[in-house]
Amino acid sequence: MEYRKIKDQDKDEESLGDDLESLRGKPPSTAMSLGAGPVDRTKWKRKSMVTLALTVLTSSQAILIVWSKRAGKYEYSVTTANFLVETLKCAFSLAALARIWNSEGVTEDNRLSTTLDEVIVYPIPAALYLVKNLLQYYIFAYVDAPGYQILKNLNIISTGVLYRIILKKKLSEIQWAAFVLLCAGCTTAQLNSNSDRVLQTPFQGWMMAIVMALLSGFAGVYTEAIIKKRPSRNINVQNFWLYIFGMVFNAVAIVVQDFDAVMNKGFFHGYSFITVLMILNHALSGIAVSMVMKYADNIVKVYSTSVAMLLTAVVSVFLFGFHLSLAFFLGSTVVSVSIYLHSIGKLQR
Amino acid sequence: MEYRKIKDQDKDEESLGDDLESLRGKPPSTAMSLGAGPVDRTKWKRKSMVTLALTVLTSSQAILIVWSKRAGKYEYSVTTANFLVETLKCAFSLAALARIWNSEGVTEDNRLSTTLDEVIVYPIPAALYLVKNLLQYYIFAYVDAPGYQILKNLNIISTGVLYRIILKKKLSEIQWAAFVLLCAGCTTAQLNSNSDRVLQTPFQGWMMAIVMALLSGFAGVYTEAIIKKRPSRNINVQNFWLYIFGMVFNAVAIVVQDFDAVMNKGFFHGYSFITVLMILNHALSGIAVSMVMKYADNIVKVYSTSVAMLLTAVVSVFLFGFHLSLAFFLGSTVVSVSIYLHSIGKLQR
Numbered sequence: 009m010e011y012r013k014i015k016d017q018d019k020d021e022e023s024l025g026d027d028l029e030s031l032r033g034k035p036p037s038t039a040m041s042l043g044a045g046p047v048d049r050t051k052w053k054r055k056s057m058v059t060l061a062l063t064v065l066t067s068s069q070a071i072l073i074v075w076s077k078r079a080g081k082y083e084y085s086v087t088t089a090n091f092l093v094e095t096l097k098c099a100f101s102l103a104a105l106a107r108i109w110n111s112e113g114v115t116e117d118n119r120l121s122t123t124l125d126e127v128i129v130y131p132i133p134a135a136l137y138l139v140k141n142l143l144q145y146y147i148f149a150y151v152d153a154p155g156y157q158i159l160k161n162l163n164i165i166s167t168g169v170l171y172r173i174i175l176k177k178k179l180s181e182i183q184w185a186a187f188v189l190l191c192a193g194c195t196t197a198q199l200n201s202n203s204d205r206v207l208q209t210p211f212q213g214w215m216m217a218i219v220m221a222l223l224s225g226f227a228g229v230y231t232e233a234i235i236k237k238r239p240s241r242n243i244n245v246q247n248f249w250l251y252i253f254g255m256v257f258n259a260v261a262i263v264v265q266d267f268d269a270v271m272n273k274g275f276f277h278g279y280s281f282i283t284v285l286m287i288l289n290h291a292l293s294g295i296a297v298s299m300v301m302k303y304a305d306n307i308v309k310v311y312s313t314s315v316a317m318l319l320t321a322v323v324s325v326f327l328f329g330f331h332l333s334l335a336f337f338l339g340s341t342v343v344s345v346s347i348y349l350h351s352i353g354k355l356q357r
Numbered sequence: 358m359e360y361r362k363i364k365d366q367d368k369d370e371e372s373l374g375d376d377l378e379s380l381r382g383k384p385p386s387t388a389m390s391l392g393a394g395p396v397d398r399t400k401w402k403r404k405s406m407v408t409l410a411l412t413v414l415t416s417s418q419a420i421l422i423v424w425s426k427r428a429g430k431y432e433y434s435v436t437t438a439n440f441l442v443e444t445l446k447c448a449f450s451l452a453a454l455a456r457i458w459n460s461e462g463v464t465e466d467n468r469l470s471t472t473l474d475e476v477i478v479y480p481i482p483a484a485l486y487l488v489k490n491l492l493q494y495y496i497f498a499y500v501d502a503p504g505y506q507i508l509k510n511l512n513i514i515s516t517g518v519l520y521r522i523i524l525k526k527k528l529s530e531i532q533w534a535a536f537v538l539l540c541a542g543c544t545t546a547q548l549n550s551n552s553d554r555v556l557q558t559p560f561q562g563w564m565m566a567i568v569m570a571l572l573s574g575f576a577g578v579y580t581e582a583i584i585k586k587r588p589s590r591n592i593n594v595q596n597f598w599l600y601i602f603g604m605v606f607n608a609v610a611i612v613v614q615d616f617d618a619v620m621n622k623g624f625f626h627g628y629s630f631i632t633v634l635m636i637l638n639h640a641l642s643g644i645a646v647s648m649v650m651k652y653a654d655n656i657v658k659v660y661s662t663s664v665a666m667l668l669t670a671v672v673s674v675f676l677f678g679f680h681l682s683l684a685f686f687l688g689s690t691v692v693s694v695s696i697y698l699h700s701i702g703k704l705q706r
Contacts, residue, residue, distance in 0.1 A: 158683070181701060182531065185694050189538065192690045195683075201550045203683050334507070334544075334552050335684065341541045342691055345534050349698070352530060 051303070058299035059312050065293040066316035071323055072289055076282045083278030085266040087258060089287055094254035096291035101248040108242065118242040122249065129234050131253040136227035138257050143220050150213030155206035157198060159217040164191040164310055166218075166225035171306050174229045175236075179307070182353030187307075189346035194314050197321070197339025228309065232301040243302045247295065311350065314343055400652070407648035408661050414642040415665035420672055421638055425631045427677070432627030434615040436607060438636055443603035445640035450597040457591065467591040471598065478583050480602040485576035487606050492569050499562030504555035507547060508566040513540040513659055515567075515574035520655050523578045524585075528656070531702030536656075538695035543663050546670070546688025577658065581650040592651045596644065660699065663692055 108118055151159060168187045171177060179187065209217070235246050262270060269277070300309045318340050324330040457467055500508060517536045520526060528536065558566070584595050611619060618626070649658045667689050673679040 182698070185698055185701075189691060189694055192687045192694075196545050196687045196691075199548065199684055199687075204680075207681075207683055331553075332556075334556055335548055338541045338545045338548075342538060342545075345538055345541075349531070349534055352534075 055304045055308070058296060058303050059308055062293065062296040062300050062309065062312045063316045063319065065289060065296050066313050067319040067323065069286070069289050069293055070316070070320040071327065072282065072286045074320075074324060074328060076286060083280075084283050085262070085269050085277070087262040087266045088270060088275055089283065089290075091255060091258040091262055092287050093290040093294065094251050094258055096287065097251040097294050098248060098255060100291065100295060101244045101251060104244045105242070105248070108244070117238075117240050118245060120245055120248065122245075126238070127249055129230075130249045131257075133227045133231045133234070133250065134253040134257045136223050136230070138261070140220050140223040140227070141261075143216060143223070147213060147216045147220065150216065151209050152202075152205065154200070154202055155209060156217075158195055158203060158206045159209070159213075160221075161191050161195045161198075162217055162221035163224050164194065164314070166221040167228055167306050167310050170222070170225045170229045171232075174226070175233060175305075177305070180353040182349050183307075186346040186349035186353060189342050189349070190311065190314055193339045193342030193346055194317060195339070196342060197318060197336045199335035199339070200333065225306075228301075228306050231298070232306050235298065235301045243298060246302075247298050250298065251294075307350075311347060315347070318343060404653045404657070407645060407652050408657055411642065411645040411649050411658065411661045412665045412668065414638060414645050415662050416668040416672065418635070418638050418642055419665070419669040420676065421631065421635045423669075423673060423677060425635060432629075433632050434611070434618050434626070436611040436615045437619060437624055438632065438639075440604060440607040440611055441636050442639040442643065443600050443607050445636065446600040446643050447597060447604060449640065449644060450593045450600060453593045454591070454597070457593070466587075466589050467594060469594055469597065471594070475587070476598055478579075479598045480606075482576045482580045482583070482599065483602040483606045485572050485579070487610070489569050489572040489576070490610075492565060492572070496562060496565045496569065499565065500558050501551075501554065503549065503551055504558060505566075507544055507552060507555045508558070508562075509570075510540050510544045510547075511566055511570035512573050513543065513663070515570040516577055516655050516659050519571070519574045519578045520581075523575075524582060524654075526654070529702040531698050532656075535695040535698035535702060538691050538698070539660065539663055542688045542691030542695055543666060544688070545691060546667060546685045548684035548688070549682065574655075577650075577655050580647070581655050584647065584650045592647060595651070596647050599647065600643075656699075660696060664696070667692060 105118065105120065112118065147156060164187065168179065168184070172179060231250070234250070235243070238246075297309060300312065318336075321330065321332060321336055325332060454467065454469065461467065496505060513536065517528065517533070521528060580599070583599070584592065587595075646658060649661065667685075670679065670681060670685055674681060
């Protein structure tokens with residue numbers, strides 16, 4: 009993966025609002041219009057590349073999970089794996105920065121040192137994800153695992169709503185319609201004979217699912233806000249600080265949840281080749297998510313991961329002999345129309 | 358039900374193409390725009406009323422079918438019932454005409470007598486439906502009944518395509534997207550644990566389903582073309598001639614299919630109170646369809662019957678204690694968004 013530096017004009021630490029305002033002044037959609045300049049083309053290309061990377065990585069992530077489940081149980085501790093993912097992301101960010109420092113020298117935008125003002129918001133997404141992951145243990149008292157997969161699609165709606173409220177970016181009427189369709193389409197594609205059980209979810213289960221969707225949506229939107237606060241700031245520096253806090257929070261999770269197991273059986277107990285692949289994939293996916301936040305937005309991220317879900321199912325047909333259901337075809341159709349409407353809605357804005 | 362006469366300017370028998378062109382000159386959507394005149398308001402009101410009537414009648418039709426199935430088997434011959442439906446529609450049309458002749462006198466537009474030129478196309482829809490109904494017996498060699506219900510949603514797409522080709526009316530990009538969603542949403546709402554079997558439909562089954570969808574779509578679009586050929590012509594006269602041929606074709610069907618049964622057990626053998634209700638309902642629905650063709654179009658008809666399908670399911674929850682599936686909620690959401698997009702797409706045309 010290649011990391012490039014964005015040549016941004018604004019070198020000052022502006023307020024979040026102003027900065028997002030200025031970003032909105034140069035909508036990415038112009039890149040697709042006729043007579044777009046080379047800068048717009050480069051931006052559009054970069055946006056497409058990171059989106060494609062995220063889609064492929066997310067899809068292969070799901071395939072690795074299916075593969076590992078088929079190979080046997082999870083023998084390793086998930087918390088150590090998560091910690092390693094964050095560490096690896098930190099290492100990748102530092103390596104990319106080293107290359108940049110070599111070629112461009114250390115500047116205001118790519119130096120690692122930071123101010124308290126800049127760094128103080130960075131732990132927030134990691135903290136939100138931690139709370140969400142803790143809630144995840146409790147929601148299974150009310151919903152089974154397939155039901156949880158279905159309820160997770162509420163993330164799509166919560167991300168859209170929080171994107172509108174927090175980042176103050178507008179979606180057109182058609183784009184809102186497209187977003188509702190994306191949620192309905194993804195859920196439809198995942199339907200199976202047991203899906204109706206989710207309708208029996210008790211009130212507490214629904215509440216927790218909604219809170220988790222809001223936490224996850226808020227974490228995503230907040231990460232975008234942090235990363236876009238200083239558009240000229242090098243993404244690898246921003247990633248480095250995000251991931252450092254990710255490491256800290258996951259270290260806490262190891263101590264709280266798996267201290268005994270790690271002490272008795274060792275940090276790497278139960279690791280296999282596929283575990284290493286999954287950690288590597290998660291790390292790259294995480295970096296791709298940051299890139300999409302920087303060069304595109306949460307809406308693109310949601311579409312990208314939704315397409316990845318469909319892609320996974322299609323690839324699984326060839327790899328594992330899975331069968332595609334009628335619901336999958338219908339859901340995919342709705343998702344495809346949603347993507348089309350989203351792009352149409354942008355042009356008509 | 359009240360039948361009103363449309364006061365149209367064009368009293369001449371124009372060619373179909375020209376006439377539709379002139380109709381397109383006064384799009385119904387203007388009725389919803391600001392500053393619409395009283396004529397537009399009346400048109401919009403009439404369009405809404407016939408659409409509502411069609412939705413309610415179609416929905417109660419499905420409920421009557423469920424009710425009759427619960428009450429026992431179909432003991433009566435379907436062909437005699439169909440014949441009576443056509444006869445009743447003819448009688449209703451004549452009654453409405455009698456009222457109009459009383460109040461307005463006999464004019465060029467409401468007189469029953471006709472020319473060969475006008476009437477020669479009227480048997481075509483009835484003939485198309487006959488062929489479709491004959492095919493219906495053969496398709497069950499390849500698809501089961503629930504599968505056939507799913508495949509019937511192809512009607513939605515075929516109606517849209519033929520509406521575009523034959524009536525040369527344009528749908529906007531968003532309206533096309535909405536139409537694909539309507540088809541996907543209706544199918545999703547009907548999904549159940551056996552639906553996937555339809556994917557095993559052999560090639561011949563698919564071909565027959567497509568041909569039947571085209572026949573049904575063509576019959577609908579052709580009826581609209583006939584009815585709109587002379588906008589000033591009274592709808593009850595047009596209906597009378599359509600239904601006369603319906604009677605003829607259904608009389609043929611009685612002779613071909615149920616001659617022995619009718620001869621041995623009598624014409625009305627097996628009729629019950631619910632059978633009479635169903636015949637009455639079918640007759641009124643049929644008239645509502647004609648009205649929608651006259652004052653709205655096939656697209657409105659398709660939306661109306663789709664909403665009726667959803668309405669039936671909801672009403673069945675209260676009447677018969679049916680359970681709504683998650684698929685139903687998802688499908689209903691997609692259909693609702695489709696309706697919203699269709700109306701938005703019209704305004705943006």
